[in-house]
Amino acid sequence: MAYQVGYIIGSLSSESINRTLSEALISVAPDDLEFTEIPIGDLPLYNRDLDSSFPPEATALKEAIAASQAVLFITPEYNRSIPGALANAIDWASRPYGENSFDHVPAGVIGASPGGIGTAVGQQNLRGILSYCNARQMTAPEAYIQFDPQAYGKNGEVKDEELRTILTDFMQEFRDHVERVLTVLPRT
Numbered sequence: 001m002a003y004q005v006g007y008i009i010g011s012l013s014s015e016s017i018n019r020t021l022s023e024a025l026i027s028v029a030p031d032d033l034e035f036t037e038i039p040i041g042d043l044p045l046y047n048r049d050l051d052s053s054f055p056p057e058a059t060a061l062k063e064a065i066a067a068s069q070a071v072l073f074i075t076p077e078y079n080r081s082i083p084g085a086l087a088n089a090i091d092w093a094s095r096p097y098g099e100n101s102f103d104h105v106p107a108g109v110i111g112a113s114p115g116g117i118g119t120a121v122g123q124q125n126l127r128g129i130l131s132y133c134n135a136r137q138m139t140a141p142e143a144y145i146q147f148d149p150q151a152y153g154k155n156g157e158v159k160d161e162e163l164r165t166i167l168t169d170f171m172q173e174f175r176d177h178v179e180r181v182l183t184v185l186p187r188t
C-alpha cells in the first residue's frame, strides 16, 4: 500500500527552483510514496467573513489535504519568512475554527534558495506555524538547499551525487516518519 503525499510548493513562479526541487524529491522518493500537488495559486486572500461560505478554491484545498495521508512543503524563503501565497493557503486550510485541516497530519518541510542559508530562516518560520496548526512534523533531517542549476537535469534528474544522497535520505526519512505517525494516528 502506497502512502498518499500531497505536496505544496510555496512559489507561484513558472520558473520556480522549488518546483525543480520538488521534481527531484519525487524522483528519488521511495516507491511506496505517491505524490499529488496541492495547488495554492488560485486561492483568494483569506477573509474570515467567508468562514461560513468558503469559496470553492478553499474548499478544494481542504479536500486535497483531507485526501492526503501526509503533506510535504517545498518552499522559498521570502524576506526571511514564508511567501504570502503559502501563508494565505495555510490560513485557509486552518479554518473555519475547529476544522483545522493540518491537525495531526504528518508533515515535512524543505526548500531551496540561491542564497547560502538555503531557506533556513523561512523553514523555521514555517515550522512555527505548523506547530501551532498541530501538524506532526519531521524534525530531522533538516534540508536547506542552496540551489545550483547545474545539479539538476530534466524531469527530476539529480546530476550531483552528493545532492542526490541528501535528497534520497531526506525522502526515506520522510517516508519512515509518515509511517510512524500514521501507525498511531491513522488517516483514512
Ligand SMILES: Cc1cc2nc3c(=O)[nH]c(=O)nc-3n(C[C@H](O)[C@H](O)[C@H](O)COP(=O)(O)O)c2cc1C
Residues within 6 Å of the ligand: 011, 012, 013, 015, 016, 017, 018, 019, 075, 076, 077, 078, 079, 080, 081, 112, 113, 114, 115, 118, 119
Ligand atoms: C519577495 C522576495 C523575497 C525574497 N527573500 C529572500 C530571503 O529572505 N532569503 C533568500 O534566500 N532568498 C530570498 N529571495 C530570493 C528567492 O530565494 C529566489 O527568488 C528564489 O528563486 C525563489 O524561489 P522560487 O524560484 O521557487 O520562486 C526573495 C525573493 C523575493 C521575490
